[in-house]
Amino acid sequence: MSTYSNDVFLVGTLYGQSAVSVSQILSGAGANVSSTALLGAVLNEYNARLNDPAVQNAADWYSSYRLPTHQEIIENYNEVAALSPTEQLAIGKLGKLTSYPVMIDLGPGNVQLFTAIGLLNDYKARYPNSDPLNLKSYENDYSALAADLTDTFSDTTVKFAGLMVQKGTEWGSNNVANWNDLSQAEKNAFAVFFYKVGENEMNARLESAGGNYVPDLAGAPIAQEFYSNIEGIDSAVVNSFGSWWSNALGSEQGFAEAQKLEYYADFFEQNPEAFSTNPMFLNHLISEVGHDGLRQLANVFDWPLCFAEGTLISLGDGTQIPIEDVRIGDVVTSYESTLPLGRLQNKRVTRLFKNEVAHLLDVHGLKVTPGHVTLCGDGQFAGKHVPIIDILLSDGALVRENGDLIRMAINKPVGSREDQFVQVSYAVDADAAREGNLQSGKMRVGTLLFDRDDQPVSVLDCIQAEGMTFNPKTGLVTRAGGSPEPLYFFGELPRPEDYILRRSRETLEGILTDGEWEGTPSQLVGQRLRQTYSLKLH
Structure with missing residues (x-):
């Protein structure tokens, strides 16, 4: 049992609004899902991941390495599904690595891909004519599901945590002998416990109890950990980037922007790997510290510059300047995701990022980091923003400023x-x-x-x-x-x-x-x- 650190509650505030939304959607569709239990389940797992983050991150990568495609994931899923529940429970760490990587815990919520696919199948059966959580697109792209589960700044983990808490709550209602005598806090603690140990383990405990199962929540460290952190979890759920940080810093009159900036500066100094250029994450930071605060953080920590010095950037007046000469307030042409492919809009520069990087691709004279998220115009990722190295590996096309599609590998127009x-x-x-x-x-x-x-x-x-x-x-x-x-x-x-x-x-x-x-x-x-x-x- 432990009291969560600021690092854990930061993730809680990141997911707070998503937890509320998922709870409302599922409850509105006839389920009973507590946002406090949902977020508590995720934070319990995230806290465990912090004990050995290097191993956890390596496991995330290894899963995608062993199961890179939708079909390979299906095949491994079917192999595990063919095992009995007892055999599934017996799969150890070595077995997950060597034979059943679909059983590896993924991402901040430690969601097994096997579990997620099972939950997705249940979700499709429950909602055959609707898609309240927008999850059905994963049905034909399990590799995308795996990628989103490992992305801290995606809300996919929260959605599947909601489905697991829903399953745990229904299991408890059907199988816990004293369910009607439990308080809401105890039911939430049980849902967190169910999320942690899984349905197979709970069924084994039910069978061992001869069908008369009464959970020992007072003696369960997982439940006690939930109880000891419930105030912070509730604050994160209700406020999302709000009052919990005020209380943590001892502010009785709210969390001033300067205090937020100081907090985030300390946080990123201790956790430099936590930064992401994911728009969801940046928008949260902007809402917390403002554009000026974000610029200050970017300058302090040298956050990523995607293009090499000398890259020409088009301005709104039609001229071009080197990227290192771009300044806050300049009007540049940029791709607007709400417009048709290749359409540009003039936008004002609100922040600059600089960084030293280990790798640069020389794309026919354009020097860019392999991980720079780029619009793909043709091929496997057409219409999507993906790392530019994936456009190259998939023999895809880049979108030029005028909307023309250029085959990246050969630097020639698509169809030429x-x-x-x-x-x-x-x-x-x-x-x-x-x-x-x-x-x-x-x-x-x-x-x-x-x-x-x-x-x-x-x-x-x-x-x-x-x-x-x-x-x-x-x-x-x-x-x-x-x-x-x-x-x-x-x-x-x-x-x-x-x-x-x-x-x-x-x-x-x-x-x-x-x-x-x-x-x-x-x-x-x-x-x-x-x-x-x-x-x-x-």
Whole structure:
């Protein structure tokens, strides 16, 4: 049992309004979900994570590394679902890592992906014709569900905590022998306990009690921890970034902006990894300390600058200046998420961020951090803002200032001649070439390579230099007087990221290790490394 630190209650104030909203939505739909129990369950787990944050964060990453795709998550989920409840309870830490990563605790609320998918299935059955919590989009994208559960500044954890507290409350109502005699605080404590140990454990306890189960809340450390922190939890639920901090600092007349700024300065000095450029988080900070306060914090802690010095920024009057010359108050053109793809608006600069970073991508002259959240115009992430490295790995397109789509890997317009695929027959090594063991594949004809002088050259340049022509409709090449045929190539086919990574002198291993993300980590870097290692092993 412990009294929560300021760090834990900071997360509570971050989630307070979301907890109220989820409680109201579920209760309005006929359930009985206490926002105090909901937030108490999450904070109990977050407090536990602080005992060993490095291990917890590594586990979050490992889960996405082992289960990078929706289909792989489904397969692992089905393997666990085929086990009996007793077998599921027996899965230890090693088993989670080696065989059942879907059972790894994820994110601030330590929600297992297996549990979340089960809750999502129950949610769909309960609300077949509606989606009150906006969760049904995860049905076909479990990898997005995993990513959002690990994101501290997403409200997904709160939503699934609400569903788990709902399940715990209903279980208690149906199975706890003295449920009607419990106070609301005791019922909330039981819901927190249920969230912690899970339904399988509770069913085992019910069976052991011969169906006459009476919880020993006075002897349960989890329940006692909830009781000892209930005042702070309630304050966070009701106020969300409000009175709890006033009480914590001994202010009887409210929490002045200067006090808030001092608090956050102390907090980020002790917890530098807590900063995120996620808009939800920044908006909370702005509501607390104002734009001036946020600028002061950014200057003190050197919060992220996404583009390298020298990058040109377009101003509202049509001129361009280097990014390091941009000042507070300047009017710049920026993408507006509420407008159609590629539409820009003039906006006034309200804050500046500067930072020293370990990695920069040289994207055909534009130098940007791999984790910079960027609008994708075509491909797997079309219409979404994702780390720019994921746009590259997925062979996606960037959106230019005028709305044009440019294939990131080759720096050519989407749909152009260079953007078409050429059919390839290739030998992976000299032995395969001698034996005529050729494999079939394809690559964009504008794919960039390096020549013997380490200068960039495209596959199309090479085709033309050999006196061949390329037919974009068939994807075949033709020699003078010859018949159409695939392009013959020696070596493994280049991947979309190869040219830019080599140009940038960067590696995916280094980018993943240092993890310089803007709140949302890459969905694809770990997956690509896993594919690479698998190929090497085979």
